Amino acid sequence: MKTSTIVAATVGVLAVATVGYAIYFDSKRRNDPEFRRKLKKERKRTQKLAAEEAKKLSNKSAQTVEEALASISDEDFPTSMEEREKFCMEQLSAGEALFTQGPTKFGQAAICFYKALKVYPAPAELVMVYQKTIPPEVFTLVMGMLSKDVQSKQEKYYTVFPPEEMNVKVEEKPEGVAADGQKVTRRGLVATKSFGAGQTVYSEAPVISSLEPSLEGKDFCHYCLKQIVDEASKVPCSKCTQVVFCTEDCRKSAAQEFHDILCTKDSEDASSPERSLREYTKTTRNLVPEMLAKFLVKMVHEESLNSGAEYNSFDHMERLRYLEITATAEEEKEMELLKVALGSNIPGIDEFITEERYLLMKGRLLYNLYGVSTSLNVDHDVEPLPERHRSVRDAPITGGGFYRVTSYLMHSCEPNAKIVFSENDHKVSIVTTREVMAGEELLVGYIKNDDLSTESRRLELFTKYRFRCMCPLCETTD
Known part of the structure; x- marks a missing residue:
């Protein structure tokens, strides 16, 4: 008899038996009190056994995750892009070879996949690949390690930030009571x-700052926003006439952190990516889109420095309060300008700047933006910025800082x-x-x-x- 015939026959017999038993079971359940009592007792026993087994499995998985994280806690991961790429490919290859050997190697395979995740530039994307390509048991262990690591990183954050020498610390404070009676903290x-x-x-010093658009290229530094009193001390950009700097150090810092990528280079093409973003900023006088562009470029710059810092600028940003913003045509335009301006220089920026992420980043900047006053002349004629910013100063606002x-x-x-x-x-x-x-x-x-x-x-x-x-x-x- 063919295998398919045996399977079909077996399924048929089971189906008939199941239907017959279901009828008998339902009759006994409705008419026999003793049967109902035994059934209830058996259900409790089954639930207890299931809970115990689930707990054992959970404890085993948790123990495996803890042991796996402990095994790599002192490991030094590569820092240069070339080394990280090589390391990542080695770990992915090793992980695949291990899980094909069966369940006994799943734990070791998970460690390899997790180590690859630690150095991969877009971990969320790699997680999606894992979900489709590695065994569920291995994927569960990898996600357990990731979750535990993230939790540990979250708990540690406010023990090392702010730095001790700044004489301050972050604490939870009451902020009233919500409509449902729950206490609200901040x-x-x-x-x-x-x-x-x-x-x-x-x-x-700010993570990033921007000069009020009408002051660009005149008497204020594009990097530190300082007013330049001596005309002879102005340092021009070597590629454009749109901005000036107060010192050579500021010019170099701006070039390294963001300006080399965002520089308009005096393009004659009004639709050029960099110029389009600059023109939008000039027209609207909104600082946030340009500041977000600088922020994203600076993140890439920080990554290239391989400083070994445990937390980057994005880690700091994502913990801050934010304004909830609903997407409008303005936000849609800003997102497109940002993608176009950065697309040729930052691979994957199209995928990174989703609507949800852009609104969150913009909301965080708008909630936490400070008006910066760097003018030496109190009567300096500068119109108020249209975007909300924290300021009680009498001096004119010459820019914004995050x-x-x-x-x-x-x-x-x-x-x-x-x-x-x-x-x-x-x-x-x-x-x-x-x-x-x-x-x-x-x-x-x-x-x-x-x-x-x-x-x-x-x-x-x-x-x-x-x-x-x-x-x-x-x-x-x-």
């Missing part, structure tokens, strides 16, 4: 030692600290306005108070930053 910046009034707690640590500073209408650009460049200093004790949260103003009513202040803050101010001034005058 992250705030707390002083780790006491300061007298007028003292500088820390200073910080900062790792300073983004955690929360608002108060009676702040105990202020934002100062003491060197008249994009580097920010946090200076106390009164005595601040160790353990006390540092607070700055996001908006100009100007004797506004509590209702007006709260409305502006909610409109811009989606929170109801609960500072002492607002609470006592509510």
Whole structure:
């Protein structure tokens, strides 16, 4: 008898028997109390056994994951792109060879695939490949290792950031109660030692900054935003006439971090990728799209440095609060400009800039953007930026800056600290306005108070930053 005939016959017999038993079972279940009691007891026993087996399997998998991570904890992974590519291919090949040897080699195979994932430039894409090509048991172990590693990295983050020398730490703080009665918390910046009034707690250079478009190419540095007083000291870009720098160091830093890729090179073609983004920025005076372009290019630059830093700029950005933005025609245009401007220089940028990711990145910049004041002339005529930004300064805003640590500073209408650009460049200093004790949260103003009513202040803050101010001034005058 053919195998297919045996299978067909067996299936037929089983089907008939199953139907017959189902009828008998249902009759006994409805009419026999003793049968129902035994059935309930048996169901509990089965559930208990299933739970025990699931726990054993879970513990075994967890133990395997822990052991696997421990086995590579001290391993030095390659840093150069060439070495990483070679290492990745070796691990993928080794992993495939191992899992074909059967279940006893699944653990070792998972370690190889995970090590490949550690050096692959687009891990999310590799995970999708794994899901389709490696055994489910191996994939589960790889994802378990990834999940555990991410969890460990998340838990460790605020123990090493901010750096100890900045005299601050990030702590959870209450922010009221939600509509469902649940307590809402936020992250705030707390002083780790006491300061007298007028003292500088820390200073910080931005991750990225941008000059107000109308000031480009004139008397302000394209990199540090400093006003250039001496015409003779201006340092031009070697490839375009659109921007100037205050020093050769600033020109070199800009070139390395972002300008070599984003430079318009004085193209005569109005539709050239770099010029299109620049023209959009000039027309709208919106800084965020250009800042995101600089941010993405700088990420690639950081990667090329192979500094060995555990957390990169994107790690810092993704932990920050953000505004929820709905995609409009404006965002669609910005995404397209970004993809076109970076496409020829950053492979895979089309896949990376999804609508969801772009809206999140833009929302984070808009929520955490600080207005930068670097003009030496208080009467310098600069129109207010159209995008929301944190600022209470009387001096004109000459640009915007996005900062790792300073983004955690929360608002108060009676702040105990202020934002100062003491060197008249994009580097920010946090200076106390009164005595601040160790353990006390540092607070700055996001908006100009100007004797506004509590209702007006709260409305502006909610409109811009989606929170109801609960500072002492607002609470006592509510």
